[in-house]
Amino acid sequence: MLSAHFNHLQERIYHLMITLSKWLKAQSKKRLLIWLGVVVVSLALLQVVVANLRLRVSLHQRQQDKQAAREAADVAYQALLEQQTQEQAERAQLRQQAPLERPQLVGIQNLYVFFVRPPDTSDAQIMPLIKQLQQFSSTRYDSLFAMHTFFAEQARNYRAKPFTLVLHLAPTIEELAVNRVGDVMEFWDRDVYAVQKLQDQFATILAKHKIVLGEGKSALFIYFDDSFLGDETADSFYDQKAFRSFSDEGQRQAYVNAYDFSVAFASTLVEIAAHETLHLFGAKDKYLENEYGCEATGRGNPDQQPTFPQKTGDIMCGLIEQREGEFHRAEFQQGELVINRHTAAEIGWIPLSE
Numbered sequence: 001m002l003s004a005h006f007n008h009l010q011e012r013i014y015h016l017m018i019t020l021s022k023w024l025k026a027q028s029k030k031r032l033l034i035w036l037g038v039v040v041v042s043l044a045l046l047q048v049v050v051a052n053l054r055l056r057v058s059l060h061q062r063q064q065d066k067q068a069a070r071e072a073a074d075v076a077y078q079a080l081l082e083q084q085t086q087e088q089a090e091r092a093q094l095r096q097q098a099p100l101e102r103p104q105l106v107g108i109q110n111l112y113v114f115f116v117r118p119p120d121t122s123d124a125q126i127m128p129l130i131k132q133l134q135q136f137s138s139t140r141y142d143s144l145f146a147m148h149t150f151f152a153e154q155a156r157n158y159r160a161k162p163f164t165l166v167l168h169l170a171p172t173i174e175e176l177a178v179n180r181v182g183d184v185m186e187f188w189d190r191d192v193y194a195v196q197k198l199q200d201q202f203a204t205i206l207a208k209h210k211i212v213l214g215e216g217k218s219a220l221f222i223y224f225d226d227s228f229l230g231d232e233t234a235d236s237f238y239d240q241k242a243f244r245s246f247s248d249e250g251q252r253q254a255y256v257n258a259y260d261f262s263v264a265f266a267s268t269l270v271e272i273a274a275h276e277t278l279h280l281f282g283a284k285d286k287y288l289e290n291e292y293g294c295e296a297t298g299r300g301n302p303d304q305q306p307t308f309p310q311k312t313g314d315i316m317c318g319l320i321e322q323r324e325g326e327f328h329r330a331e332f333q334q335g336e337l338v339i340n341r342h343t344a345a346e347i348g349w350i351p352l353s354e
């Protein structure tokens with residue numbers, strides 16, 4: 001059966017070839033060329049159509065892949081956000097349950113200081129300023145060690161419990177690329193995710209140095225980032241900064257932004273570091289949220305009679321109220337910043353009144 005079928009097929013192919021060769025012989029050379037041309041053009045057209053079809057299919061596929069990736073990222077972000085919001089809430093609850101664990105500036109307090117820079121800043125750019133900050137004996141308030149001097153000076157005004165702030169300055173400079181979006185803006189408790197993510201990034205430095213924060217152990221990160229967002233619509237200088245100083249008492253971690261790399265900036269940097277460090281021990285901000293000025297609790301001497309002119313300002317505000325409602329910047333190096341009785345009470349030096 002199969003053999004018969006095969007023979008039949010062979011016969012048909014043979015007949016087809018005979019017919020084709022007869023037809024070819026019958027054609028003139030010119031017509032043959034035309035036919036050849038038609039065949040070539042048809043093949044080329046076919047190729048174009050197939051390629052186009054393939055392109056469409058792959059474009060569609062790519063779009064679908066992109067969409068899927070975007071959706072997956074959204075889902076992951078939402079999950080992370082939920083997880084971190086929950087963790088934050090749990091921590092807040094823990095803090096409320098154990099109010100006695102609120103760290104205060106009493107006893108021995110270790111502060112681990114890290115110098116951190118983004119990848120696009122070189123060690124050489126920030127080294128002179130770091131050298132100044134590391135100087136053990138310095139003139140007034142332009143070394144990180146001056147923080148302790150300042151705190152000790154201020155403590156003398158109260159019958160403060162004894163304390164020692166032990167600074168551990170990291171010998172090396174760390175590199176950390178802090179992602180701009182989310183990490184650095186809106187972190188004043190408004191964007192839990194941003195704070196959390198920022199902390200996760202800095203936590204890698206603590207892990208590398210095998211430092212576990214806890215009772216008597218806090219960290220201060222000095223982040224050398226002088227970039228500005230250049231946002232013309234921003235209200236203030238601070239709104240334009242890419243990275244802003246802040247402190248998380250619960251996590252025992254403070255972040256200070258060195259936005260100027262000049263050596264002359266050292267004393268301002270130490271002032272900011274002292275302010276953020278005091279947050280770690282319970283001190284609250286005393287500046288006004290939406291305008292240039294301090295709350296009444298931010299006056300250098302809240303009990304002065306008559307109240308004005310004030311000659312100093314509390315470091316948790318940083319301004320002097322010369323006349324009621326009129327403020328100007330207090331100079332750290334001129335001794336115009338103090339720790340007033342409100343801040344002293346918050347950090348555990350004297351009993352909380354009222």
Ligand SMILES: [Zn+2]
Pocket residue numbers: 275276279284285
């Ligand atoms: Zn503050």
